[in-house]
Amino acid sequence: xxxxxxxxxxxxxxxxxxxxxxxxxxxxxxxxxxxxxxxxxxxxxxxxxxxxxxxxxxxxxxxxxxxxxxxxxxxxxxxxxxxxxxxxxxxxxxxxxxxxxxxxxxxxxxxxxxxxxxxxxxxxxxxxxxxxxxxxxxxxxxxxxxxxxxxxxxxxxxxxxxxxxxxxxxxxxxxxxxxxxxxxxxxxxxxxxxxxxxx
Numbered sequence: 001x002x003x004x005x006x007x008x009x010x011x012x013x014x015x016x017x018x019x020x021x022x023x024x025x026x027x028x029x030x031x032x033x034x035x036x037x038x039x040x041x042x043x044x045x046x047x048x049x050x051x052x053x054x055x056x057x058x059x060x061x062x063x064x065x066x067x068x069x070x071x072x073x074x075x076x077x078x079x080x081x082x083x084x085x086x087x088x089x090x091x092x093x094x095x096x097x098x099x100x101x102x103x104x105x106x107x108x109x110x111x112x113x114x115x116x117x118x119x120x121x122x123x124x125x126x127x128x129x130x131x132x133x134x135x136x137x138x139x140x141x142x143x144x145x146x147x148x149x150x151x152x153x154x155x156x157x158x159x160x161x162x163x164x165x166x167x168x169x170x171x172x173x174x175x176x177x178x179x180x181x182x183x184x185x186x187x188x189x190x191x192x193x194x195x196x197x198x199x
Contacts, residue, residue, distance in 0.1 A: 038147050065067050081110075082185055090182055093171075097179030100172045101130060104164065131185030143176045145170075 071077065074089030078098055090098060106113045108120050109130040120127055128135040136144070143155070148168070152161030164173065181188040 008049050078179075078183055080185070081129070081183065088183055090179070093120050093178045094182045095175075095179075096172065097175030097177065097182075100168060100176050101179055104168070105130065105176065108160075123158075125158050125160075127161065128159070130180050131183040133186045133188060136180055137184055137186070137188050141174075141177050141181075144180065145173050148173045148176060 007120040013156045071087060071089050075092045076090045076095035077087040078090055080086040080088055100164060101109070102114065107118050108123060108127045110118050111120060111129065112118060120129075130136075145158060147161060149163065149165035149170075151159075151163030154163065168176075
């Protein structure tokens, strides 16, 4: 037993017999004193230990905010074109449509492209934006798939819309329609008969 631990043992004898049962506690409490050569009472040691624990607890880093449950289940996300802080969750079909859109459609159906400005402003009539829910929400999925497949002139619309039926697969075309529905502003609401079929 060192000099410092003997001081603590003497204090324990003086303060109460129940501390003598826990000699291992006396030895542990005396360890810092043998290293530091400080004469501190066990009350001071306890106060220092409590302060140290509270300091460590205060330094604990708060966990980051968890994304909403729909984002955890999403296959991909798309940044809302009108609100950059909002992410739109996409399922697999919608994510496939996003890929096709950014490879083929972005040049006419967005204001900007990954490469810079789009050609949309140079076209007459101006094509609707992909997120233009006011225009596209009123069109059926079948009509949108037909205009993508056959082109605008075959559907009585602008001849500037080329036919994509020989370039894209039917699944890719369905994906583009699903992507347009996902990013639409105002949000797309399926007709009541389609909503029942989806459930």
